[in-house]
Amino acid sequence: MTTDTELLEAFDARAKRRDSRRDFFKAFGTASAVAGGFVLATKSDPLSAQAAPSDADILNFALNLEYLEAQFYSFAANGVGLPANLLSGPGATGTATGGRRVTFTDPVVAQYAREIAADEIAHVTFLRSAIGATAVGQPAIDIGATPDGAFSTAARASGLIPAGASFDPYASDEAFLLAAFIFEDVGVTAYKGASPLLANKVFLEAAAGILAVxxxxxxxxxxxxxxxxxxxxxxxxxxxxxxxxxESVSGARDSLDGASDLDQGVRATGSGATTASNIAPLDADGIAYSRSPGQVLNIVYLNRAAVTGGGFFPAGVNGTLRLSAAN
Known part of the structure; x- marks a missing residue:
């Protein structure tokens, strides 16, 4: 497992290049043909050297990510996790540990949390139904606030907390929002990167719908x-x-998922830096960027190497697509 020190060194090195970044098409990598379409991937991505995954493989990969998001939001908004009938299935099933309700002080944030929680639970329910009997069960998920947990490791390596400290995503509205920021941006890039891999147009339309949400x-x-x-x-x-x-979290994600430098925080860069926000992280043509499954796993495993578990998924995700990219 990559240590906090190694992650911090990687993040610091990436931060030095942030002011001159975002030459999107040049930096992003190699386009490799898969399943009759194209998916943008780095040369180190496991998919670039493998046969095309099936639609079920892709949907099960997405289901793992939805388990993570749904559990985090459900605990934060409602104080309880997913019901047992949404957790079973093939693979090494586990529990979501460490979640709890946020005592929100801003009623708007509380309402956002409840809305997103309901949406993510619906995504889990839908994907399990769409996949059918081969829908993987929920793997072990770490959404706690312990010093050696996933949130604290990511925050510490991002420079948000000192060595030995904890980052508690349930401690305040702002901490909750930053933790949600980690997941949501990754989810968008994951669905965009995986959608071209789907052969069935019905599944592709559904994936596009989830991507929009x-x-x-x-x-x-x-x-x-x-x-x-x-x-x-x-x-x-x-x-x-x-x-x-x-910006710190954005730099952390960029340092984990390969040589590309695409991720963006909410502070605008370039000529509009003092007069505009950066709500939509896009390329020069106004297009959202993609991550391959391997790159997504680098981030949720909190590891730049090719591994099969760690971070938010201590024992890895379930299904065929479970190896992160080698960066």
Whole structure:
């Protein structure tokens, strides 16, 4: 497992290049033909050297991510996780540990949390139904606030908390929003990267529909973080202001998922940096970017290497697509 020190060194190195970044098409990687379409992937991605995954493989991969999001939001908004009837299936099933209700102080954030929780639970329910008997069960998920847990490891390596400290995503509205920011942006890029792999047009349409919802969610989270950061510029999440914290998390994700430097926080860059926000992280043509399954797993496993578990999924995800990319 990559150590906190190694992650921090990687994030620091990436941060030095952030001001000159975002040459999207040049930096992103190699286009490889898969399943009659195209998926953007790095050369180190496991999919670039493998036969095309089946539609069931892709949907089960997405289901793992939906388990993670649904459990986090359900605990944060409602104080309880997913019901047992949504957890069973093939694979090494496990529990979601460490979640709890957030004591929200902003009623708008509380309402957003409840809305997104309901949407993510619906995604789990839908995908399980669409896949059928081969829908994988929920793997073990870490959404707690212990010093050695996934949230704390990510926050510490991002420079938000010092060594040995904990990051508690349930401690405040702002902490919850930043934790949600980690998941939602990754979910958007994951669905966009995986959609071209689907051969069945019915599944493709469904995946596009879920992608749209995840993009709505991401925009809600990014807009709210930006607004809070502008309204109270000195408000802190750990050692960073709210807007700086999104940049730290963005740099962390970029450092984990390969040589590309595409991820973006909510602070605008370039000529509009002082007069515009950056709610939609896009390329120069206004198009959202993609991540391959291997790159997504780098982030949720919190590891730049090719591994089969760690981070938010301590024992890995269930299904065929469970190996992260080698970066």
């Amino acid at each position: 995840e993009a709505y969610h991401a925009a809600i989270i990014r807009t709210t973080l930006y607004a809070k950061g502008m309204a109270t510029p000195t408000a802190m999440i750990g050692t960073r202001t709210i807007i700086e914290a999104t």
